[in-house]
Amino acid sequence: MALAREEAQTRSRADLTAIRARLRRLISDMERRGPKPVSALREVREAGRSRTTLEVFPDAVRRETSEGVCTYREVRYPLAFEVGEVPLTALAQVNGDLLDLLAPREELGESTLGDLWFLDIETTGLSGAGTLVFLVATARIENDEAGSAVVLRQYLAESPPEEAALLEALIEDGRFAEDPVLVTYNGRSFDAPMLDERATMHRRRAGLQGLRHLDLLHPTRLAFRGLLTSCRLGMVESEVLRMQRPSEDIPGAEVPAWYFQFLRVGDARMLRPIVEHNELDVVGMTGLLAWLAVGVQQQAPASNDRAARDALAVGRLLSARGRASEAVRHLERSICLGRSERRADVVVLEQGLLLLAAIHKRDEQRERAAELWHRALELPASAPLTPLLELAMYYEHQRRQFDLAIELAERARYHIERWLHPRDPVRGGRALMEIEHRLSRLQLRAKHARSG
């Protein structure tokens, strides 16, 4: 046996060329079996010689750090700049109160606009130690002789080892404020831990997870879940901010493939779509914050075909944060602007009516609530279960109109049997039991009322 091993070793040492050839075969087999590479890249159309990053990005420089060199650029966006339909001047309305509303657990009441550090990263994968951060964009609101501006900074690793310098430059620049506030979109679970882990890979400490953090994804979800196809940043940009991405913009999922292609070929023109994508992500975030500032604070935002939805979104956010009295104004406005021609408009109107009714009910303003439930019932093609149940309770307990309450409860039972129970037997079963219980009590009370 020992002999057999010795032989195997002699053989492998003796014939390294043959082994190489065999390995190539084995590996090509392996690749054939493994997952296919990402979809083919769109070709970079310009022909000719390769370009360097400094040629492609005239505003870029090579930046020295204690950990080596990376590529760095700054872009100044004056506040007059408009992100889609939202002027950045609206950022002036950002105050501690708004930040507290958006991230209540972060104690941002004393923070100022200048503390905000917008950040977005591009990586070569989703997780694990083999995922590199090769591009980071940050933005801060700064005052200089030319006035206030959003200053965007980008850090690029032109090769994997430059990631160390990229992180170092980022850590250096992160010292701009005593207690900066990170502003990201889904950065709490992705960008911040990823950067901290990359720093660990370079035996450094970034400490981003220790910073106070306004993750815009969370308030955006509270406001828009169900009102947009998804709450991805790109969707919010186009549907809410009305921001147009350039036609050559690439989907985020293709970013790693472009970077790999750049590493292989060395032509910096392949970086342009990624760098722009990353830049726009951060600009979009500043626009989103500006939009939220306008939406929450401004008395009467511009009236357009999305105004009802947007007012509802702000109302939902305020209501979810326990600020019902402020929410009422936005919800009333949403209902006032509401239409019912299109299905999406009906959903907005219905949600506005129900949320406002719920707030009134809690405030013991039952007449007003009942009126809203009645309006919700009249909507075409809506889901009437909630208003039916609420009105059945209302007519039983507040108005003691038992026959009307019975009629409403029977309609509710029909809807539970027909729609809810088949789809959700657990909730449906419970709802059926409750409605039967209510109906039998109502019958009894109605009988008593008639005889008494």
Added chain:
Amino acid sequence: MSLEQAIQQLRTHLEIAPNIVEWRVLPVEPARTVEWPEGLDQRVTGALARRGVMRPYTHQAAAVEAALAGRDTVVVTPTASGKTLCYTVPVLESILRDSDARALYLFPTKALAQDQLHELHELITEAEIDVKTFTYDGDTSPAARRSVRTAGHVVLTNPDMLHTAILPHHTKWVRLFENLRYIVIDEIHTYRGVFGSHVANVLRRLLRICRFYGSEPTFICCSATIANPAELATELTGRAVELVDDSGAPRGERHVVLYNPPVVNAELGIRRGVIKSTTDISSILQAAGSQTLVFAGSRTNVELLTTYLREEPGGQPANAGAPPPVRGYRSGYLPTERRAIEASLRDGSVRTVVATNALELGIDIGGLDASIVGGYPGTLASLWQQAGRAGRRGEASLAVFVAGSGPLDQYVVNHPDYVFGASVEAGLIDPDNPLIAAEHLKCAVFELPVASDEHAALGEHTAALLEALEAGGLIHFAGERAYWMNEAYPAEEVSLRTGAEQNVVIVDHGGAPVRHEGDRSQAARVIGEIDRPAAMLLVHDEAIYVHDGRQYHVDRLDWEELKAYVHRVDVDYYTDAHLSVDLKVIDEWDTRELPSTSGHGEVAVTYLATLFKKIRLHTHENIGWGKIRLPQDDMHTSAFWLALPDELVIDAPTSKVGGALHGLGQLLVNVAPLLLMSDPRDLQLSIQVKSPHTERPTVFLWEVVPGGVGFGEHLFEDQGRLLAIARGLLEACECPDGCPACVGPPAAPGLEVKTLVIEALKVMAAVTSDAAPEPEVEAAPVLATVWS
């Protein structure tokens, strides 16, 4: 009653005693204890003393001392000799000296890790020390994972989790890797062949990550008896590992009995069946009240034996409501059920457990009076592992091997010297297998860019592999390092084991008709699970599925949803299904005509269950049959094939061709692992008397791993050497006409298989131009004696 009485009964039993082929009594060995090494924390030694360990055995002291001195060790001592303390003591000591210190335990299965966690936890509680221990496996909740990563002093896991979850995310495990003092690898003998080669690569990756974080852990390994524990541990860890194998644990008198069931039909040479004979012997022990473990070769046999033994004296609870004293134990029982059986074995309420080799690994069930091995488990190591389950500390024990009627069983039972004299299998691995190494190199690059000075530490082919990976566009060289350049997560692309991942869930639906998925009658409950290949045989439509002696009728097997719907029945038969395994060449990668037609390539191995028989309980007569309507299962893998030379086949009688073919196949299967540095279980043999592919009598050696790890090509390229070693081994083997170590025991007397195969090998050697000089090969890997 006692074991002594049972032994007396066996020796004098009118029907049993005459069929005992061999009865050996292995001598008593007294305990040898010493003092603990100087300077150990008294809280731990005190707790051990309160639990009955006043002074350690010599091997425990030696292992503790070596580990504390930072020397890598492998401890090889018999079952129940207190191996666990060999690592528990130094690990706890290091944590008590420095509360930042960490240890990582690797067990081959989740269940063993859970078992050890429990034991470790008891000791820690007894010692009143602040040491946090966690298991980390697929069942660990996301919420708990964070505290395991940062706070766990001792993390108990398995190589698969290390491979897919811990190493690729090492930046989340900084505290562990910066402070790792010990890596404990228990049951190291299970890491051999392809699986072991994978694990060796995982350990190379682990040590690399440790170096990155500045820790240099010491290995403490434990192994069951194999021929080459130190060598295997050294190959696995890449370190020179010190062997501790001088057991100081006491052993009582051990009776080892070889039993060959009586001939019941002299004309046809039929012996009493292995199930009945095992029942005969086990029932005597059961009646005597001895706690007994009965090993059965298959899941069906476990259930039959459980059923039969419950009908024997002592098989029913003493009073109604008491737990049953006879239990089955096999894969397919739910984890909670298995834990309950283990516990009742320990507390003595269960007297007889019938198990498959699922109980072979080091699951803690305490010492038993007797172990009955019903049928040869395939290797001597397994046989001794199962026999070794008997024996309480210092008390007498009995182990009986009951032979089946197959040639292998008959050879073993009739050659006591083969069983006692001899040798156990060696554990061989080849961490540098190019395909395996390539998969792990991808993972290594992912985990940490690979610098040029690391190549040697990652295996002998690293430079060539990196070159190929770069050409494949998976990695990118920058500076002196290779970086991962792909969105894929490489650890998920390679599984360390061949084991079937899909399970069929067995649902008792109480006899309600099964109309469609989601039709849940109130009585529905999951009673067990079963891996996909076995499900074809055990839970097909109309099968009688037996679970812990209870019979269930399978109403429907939903092959899409992997669910079998069953209900309780009480019938007098069981079912036995036949699986046909077929091999077809899909793609021939290379072929050669001399010395004889050979080739290698991709093959499809298909498994198809077609028929089942209904067999009456007790009499085992066939009372009916049915069809199984299931699609076939396919596996694609690599194979090497070799046909018999034409001149031997022409005009030769079929029986000779068949005999030579089987003999040659068996011989090659025995030899190939030596050349491949793999485990015999990694390769399977198929015989085709007229192969559709070569149109000749052909043997196929194919890989059990789906896709293969390149063994087919390796055997093809090295076939000259393969045949030379085979011939050397055969000519040196002293058996008259075949034994398990060469061409296999003869299927019938007078076949002269050995001569036929030597003849074939001579013909092939004569025409081989580049025949290698015949190496001298030991007849068998005889390196260690079991009972030393």
